[in-house]
Amino acid sequence: MGISLSLLKRTAVEVETFVQRLDGRVKFLYFIWASILVYIFYDFILNLIFIIVTLLLAIYARVAKPIAMTLLVIIVPWIAIATPILSLPLGFPWNKTIIYYIKFAGYEIPVYLEGLGWGITWPLRIGVCISTAMLFYLTTNQARLVATMFKMKVPFRFIYMLIATFQLIPLLVDEANTIFQAQLSRGLRTDVGIIKKLYYYLALVIPLTLSALNRVQIRAIALESRGFSAPVTKTLMYEAEFKWMDWIFLSTIIVATIVLAYVYITYGYSPIAGLEYIWG
Numbered sequence: 264m265g266i267s268l269s270l271l272k273r274t275a276v277e278v279e280t281f282v283q284r285l286d287g288r289v290k291f292l293y294f295i296w297a298s299i300l301v302y303i304f305y306d307f308i309l310n311l312i313f314i315i316v317t318l319l320l321a322i323y324a325r326v327a328k329p330i331a332m333t334l335l336v337i338i339v340p341w342i343a344i345a346t347p348i349l350s351l352p353l354g355f356p357w358n359k360t361i362i363y364y365i366k367f368a369g370y371e372i373p374v375y376l377e378g379l380g381w382g383i384t385w386p387l388r389i390g391v392c393i394s395t396a397m398l399f400y401l402t403t404n405q406a407r408l409v410a411t412m413f414k415m416k417v418p419f420r421f422i423y424m425l426i427a428t429f430q431l432i433p434l435l436v437d438e439a440n441t442i443f444q445a446q447l448s449r450g451l452r453t454d455v456g457i458i459k460k461l462y463y464y465l466a467l468v469i470p471l472t473l474s475a476l477n478r479v480q481i482r483a484i485a486l487e488s489r490g491f492s493a494p495v496t497k498t499l500m501y502e503a504e505f506k507w508m509d510w511i512f513l514s515t516i517i518v519a520t521i522v523l524a525y526v527y528i529t530y531g532y533s534p535i536a537g538l539e540y541i542w543g
Contacts, residue, residue: 276401282324286509287403287411294395296516300523301391307380308535310387317394326401330394338390342383349378357381360539380538427482435475442470 277283282290297317301310314334321327349355351365351372358375365372403411405426412422443451446466526534533540 276324276326277404278325280324281508282320282398282402283404284506284508285402285512286505287399287408288415289505289509289512290399290403291411292513293516294392294399296520297395298392300520301388303527304523304532304534305380305384305538305540306533306536307383307387307538310384310391313391314387314394317391317398321394321398321401324398324402326398329401330397333393333397334390337393338386341386341389345386346379346382349382350374350376351378355381377539380533380536384538431475431478434478435471438474439467439471442474443467 297313301313304310318327318330321330350358351374352358355375355378357377360376361373362376362379363374365374409422409426412425413419451466
């Protein structure tokens, strides 16, 4: 629970780097661009390159720790579980290329390239989507995010709904921690089985849900009293405008797209790992 709470409490990091100064639309485009490309290519090495580039940007922007923690918590266990199951002869139907033998109890167990590639590529694809999305979220100030979405012609009600969600997450995490500590002081046990633990956690979920509903109701009343639904032109604290660094970053994406398109046409969908697309 502690790891998940620490991840959820992360908000935008306010430091002066070029990543933070990039327009939100550019970073959102990077998230969409990378997420699409990793599903076009079936190559875990190329996916790993995308993750490394994203982590390097995150290190420069000083947001690498929450991104790396998220990947470690979600992606690494997925790979650790999927790879042995799929790369060994345990029923994966597309296994045919043996790359190694594991000697165990007098037997030689083959390791297959197809299952290994499948077990690594798919988690890394999800990892690219998660890391690029977190880079966008953790380096974009919420006020600037509003300006970015407003510039993209997103309806203002949807913008507020998204921003309110981002604002409520750390508040609810603090509330959940307070309720959890209070229930522990009242005798809530955590050293029990999974079924019993789920039952005990109702003591956390019910008051947290009631608290969240109360917060939402108070916020709705406050918004209406300040004329949120009034038919007037909305004003913003910031104006979203492209600067020279945004054009350079966009140019880099365009050049990378051209290069990857050439690689795809010339060398196929798995240019580095050389995997055969098993659905074919």
